[in-house]
Amino acid sequence: MLEKLNVTRFKTLREEALEFGRVNLFIGGNGTGKSNILEAIGIASACLGRGLGDTDIGLKGLRITPPELMKSSFKNEDLPKTFALEGEFSSGVTYKCTLQSREGDPLLRFFSESATVGNRRIFGRSNRGASATGVSHVDRLEQHRGIWDQIKATYEIESQIADEFQRFSRYVIYTPQTDFLRGRWSGRIDTPPIGLHGEGLPEAASTFLDCWRRYLPGNPLHTIEHEKEIINSLVDLVWLPGWASQFGSHYAPASLTSRDIADRASKILYFRDKFMHASRNRLSGYDSSEGTLFLLFSAIVLGHPDAPRIFALDNVDNALNPRLTKSLVERVIKICEITNENNSSLGAQQVFLTSHNPTALDAFDLFDDNNRIFVVKRNAKGHTTAKRLIPPEGMTKDNWEIVRGGRNLSQLWLDGDIPGALGNI
Structure with missing residues (x-):
């Protein structure tokens, strides 16, 4: 550090x-x-x-x-x-x-x-x-x-x-940008796992979920409690806005995919809206809340196994209301505490943030x-x-x-x- x-x-x-x-x-x-x-x-x-x-x-x-x-x-x-x-x-x-x-x-x-x-x-x-x-x-x-x-x-x-x-x-230095998070722009993922601006969000979300599933009850492969606490805390971060109950990546039907998405032939990010009809409740990143996209980006850079252990996040309040800004920073502090006190191989070790949100x-x-x-x-x-x-x-x-x-x-x-x-x- x-x-x-x-x-x-x-x-x-x-x-x-x-x-x-x-x-x-x-x-x-x-x-x-x-x-x-x-x-x-x-x-x-x-x-x-x-x-x-x-x-x-x-x-x-x-x-x-x-x-x-x-x-x-x-x-x-x-x-x-x-x-x-x-x-x-x-x-x-x-x-x-x-x-x-x-x-x-x-x-x-x-x-x-x-x-x-x-x-x-x-x-x-x-x-x-x-x-x-x-x-x-x-x-x-x-x-x-x-x-x-x-x-x-x-x-x-x-x-x-x-x-x-x-x-x-x-x-x-991560600077997530809305057009990359939504899938309107595509680019090379030169900085694994997600790119500096969110270029690789669909694939990173998928592998992040794979990591989380290894810590679900009944899976004997991973029993390290502090790692389970890190990954569960970060997945919970995505649910804070209150409307989504699931996320992942899939090949979406063309009829339910915006024509403004850069690569509609590849897997795209989706969220399940728990308030919508079952036949229409999977929303692409393009149609989802910008704040939720930013929280997912933050969860991935904080806890993905391939993410840097030391990084900066410029404008941590990006697209977030005051309550969510505070909650995200609290989660950053918690993850770094667990990681350092347990000498964990998972989780961020040191983070540098800027903010204009009090x-x-x-x-x-x-x-x-x-x-x-x-x-x-x-x-x-x-x-x-x-x-x-x-x-x-x-x-x-x-x-x-x-x-x-x-x-x-x-x-x-x-x-x-x-x-x-x-x-x-």
């Missing part, structure tokens, strides 16, 4: 130190840099993944930005030649990288890079050379690919470190250090800052209730009593 990230000279993040928990929610005005924080994490992940080309970055859900524009450029400040990221992980590993770009060069390239555990160097490179596990690699490394991706199949690295890098290298805050306990809210804003120089929202020092839970005057966090946000949460006003 990524515990700390220091970001220097990346987009609007001039110099910012972030300390994360299991579930991390970023709130604030439009244009303050919330997405830039998610992308800074994404660049660090790409450095441990396949590479820094446009395709590699795009597969992580980052915007395809010219490398020159990734570096901070503020008034009255010199334009930097590099930007830097430093991450500390729960395994004790520290990973650092400094990236550079040249005008006209379409690729980011490594200026320096290192990974250490305590005082022990695992690998590293700079203008003085490169090495991994004590072996020189001066002439063997591609400058737009991280060392880890180039050596992981060759050298024996402790499993704890290798597993940490593997999990983090799969980090992506009720997302009501899912959080500010006294729980595992889950954190950050207020993101721009200072007088335009630099993005992210300050963790915590009760005053020395405040007890009982005193905090009195100070709030019975108001929940969403009301404090709406009343303007969380500085910066409504934007730079």
Whole structure:
């Protein structure tokens, strides 16, 4: 799990130190840099993944930005030649990288890079050379690919470190889009199991249900109680709007399938509406509630066996009313808690969220250090800052209730009593 990230000279993040928990929610005005924080994490992940080309970055859900524009450029400040990221992980590993770009060069390239555990160097490179596990690699490394991706199949690295890098290298930013969820648009599923925007929702829903069925009563194959709790909790998430009683994928009759669906010849997603006549109660994703589609998408990325264990969900309130927004964030927190406390092989380990819906805050306990809210804003120089929202020092839970005057966090946000949460006003 990524515990700390220091970001220097990346987009609007001039110099910012972030300390994360299991579930991390970023709130604030439009244009303050919330997405830039998610992308800074994404660049660090790409450095441990396949590479820094446009395709590699795009597969992580980052915007395809010219490398020159990734570096901070503020008034009255010199334009930097590099930007830097430093991450500390729960395994004790520290990973650092400094990236550079040249005008006209379409690729980011490594200026320096290192990974250490305590005082022990695992690998590293700079203008003085490169090495991994004590072996020189001066002439063997591609400058737009991280060392880890180039050596992981060759050298024996402790499993704890290798597993940490593997999990983090799969980090992506999910931004579900209605036309993909409804099936109006189709696309390649480059990020299993569902795609970044919902391109693979019908197939992912089908395999997600296969996983759930293994935990049904009477099936002797899987008896791990915490995994059963995870998958049942996520399937229940889909029923929260109150109208659907079943979902899956099937070949639908042409007469009951919208002509606006991109691929009517393939299996499509359906929901069963418990209030409709039996001959007409199977609705395609195209004809279903947008909020229910988003909840199904969220359930899959939280609990599908093929989903990344660490990811971001931009705009967690997408298409949801206030009650469902709070319920979804509560479920995210619950899944991460079960996963981490049981060291489960199923379920999300760490999640990063953005939201503009105040009720997302009501899912959080500010006294729980595992889950954190950050207020993101721009200072007088335009630099993005992210300050963790915590009760005053020395405040007890009982005193905090009195100070709030019975108001929940969403009301404090709406009343303007969380500085910066409504934007730079």
